Amino acid sequence: xxxxxxxxxxxxxxxxxxVTLSCEQNLNHDAMYWYxxxxxxxxxxxxxxxxxxxxxxxxxxxGYSVSREKKESFPLTVTSAQKNPTAFYLxxxxxxxxxxxxxTEAFFGQGTRLTVV
Amino acid sequence: EDQVTQSPEALRLQxxxxxxxxxxxxxxGLRGLFWYxxxxxxxxxxxFTLYSAGEEKEKERLKATLTKxxxxxxxxxxxxxxxxxxxxxxxxxxxxxxLIFGKGTKLSVKP
Numbered sequence: 001x002x003x004x005x006x007x008x009x010x011x012x013x014x015x016x017x018x019v020t021l022s023c024e025q026n027l028n029h030d031a032m033y034w035y036x037x038x039x040x041x042x043x044x045x046x047x048x049x050x051x052x053x054x055x056x057x058x059x060x061x062x063g064y065s066v067s068r069e070k071k072e073s074f075p076l077t078v079t080s081a082q083k084n085p086t087a088f089y090l091x092x093x094x095x096x097x098x099x100x101x102x103x104t105e106a107f108f109g110q111g112t113r114l115t116v117v
Numbered sequence: 118e119d120q121v122t123q124s125p126e127a128l129r130l131q132x133x134x135x136x137x138x139x140x141x142x143x144x145x146g147l148r149g150l151f152w153y154x155x156x157x158x159x160x161x162x163x164x165f166t167l168y169s170a171g172e173e174k175e176k177e178r179l180k181a182t183l184t185k186x187x188x189x190x191x192x193x194x195x196x197x198x199x200x201x202x203x204x205x206x207x208x209x210x211x212x213x214x215x216l217i218f219g220k221g222t223k224l225s226v227k228p
Contacts (some may be wrong), residue, residue, distance in 0.1 A: 006160075032215050042121070042218035043204070045163075050213055058215065090160055094214055102148030103214025108160035 006091050006109035012117050013078065013085060019075045021112045023091035030096035031034045031103050032074040036060060037088040037111075046089075049074055050096050078114065086116050119144045119154075119209045123219035130195055130226050138190040138203055138222045146210025150188050152181050153204040155221070161204055195226045 004025045013019045025032065031050050035043040045058030049068040063082025068074055074093075078085045092106040122141045130136055130221065149168050153161035165174040167183040172179045178199065180191040190203055202223045206216040 002159075033215065035218075040220065042217075043206075044218075048213065048215055055211070056213070091202055096214060098124045102208050102210075104149055105149070105163050105166045106214075106216060107163060108153075110160045111158070113158075 002068075003105060004091060004093055006089075006106065006112050008112060010106035011112055011114045013114060014117060016080045018077055018079050019114065021078070021089055022113070023076065023109060024072055025073045025074075025093045025109075026072060027093055027107065028071070029080075029093035029107075030071065031094045031106075032068070033094075033106060034058075034064075034066065034074070034076045035090045035092065037090060043090065046076065085114055088113050096110045119207070119212075119217050121205055121207055121217050121219040123203075123205050123222050125222060126220070127223045128225070130192075130224070132196055132226055132228050133194045135191070135193045135195070137192070138224070140188040140190070140205030140219055141186060142188070142205075142207045143186075144207050144209040144217070148208040148210055148212065150183055151206045152188070152190055152214065153206065155202045155204055164203075173178055191228070192224070195224075197226045197228050200226045 007022045033048045047066040048056035065077045089109040089112045091109045095104040095107040120143045152164040155161045165181040169219045170185045202221040206218045
């Protein structure tokens with residue numbers, strides 16, 4: 001079955017620790033995204049990547065880092081510089097059609113809930 | 118500034134009581150409007166894409182419509198299993214496919 005797999009489902013981070021969230025897709029999508037979801041707020045964009053070896057900051061990139069070495073994978077690292085990392089993190093992917101046309105609908109993974117302990 | 122506003126924040130319906138959810142948007146060139154359903158603790162599930170004013174899409178008890186300033190998600194004769202948070206998102210011109218999300222409408226359907 002094609003889809004997006006996020007792991008782990010639950011993650012606990014100690015103060016000052018870096019943690020990495022995994023996102024893998026087998027949909028052959030070029031574009032991948034990371035969003036953060038907090039209670040009472042809409043999804044906010046952290047980072048996005050349109051092609052391999054290229055990525056851009058979203059609206060709330062501070063304290064996060066990403067890599068895109070393979071088309072299928074887009075891991076997110078939450079660094080110690082992120083002061084309020086407790087949240088629900090969602091990875092998504094879509095078909096890239098070009099700047100003038102826009103991308104197709106995004107499909108989401110099941111999320112990783114990160115808690116600072 | 119591109120913006121998406123959903124109303125109401127929460128909606129309680131009796132089973133079989135039809136209603137509509139609203140998504141108002143302000144974007145500099147709409148490339149697409151998307152509706153998602155999200156269950157607690159899960160990722161959003163894609164429902165519909167609308168690209169131009171006047172377009173309509175249907176799936177079972179759900180029907181999405183689009184005007185130049187807003188979209189409606191009509192729910193006809195809802196069932197308890199339709200209870201979820203419904204998210205609206207827009208893709209703006211030049212956004213490289215990124216989505217701007219509203220805060221969602223939490224729908225509860227009582228039997």
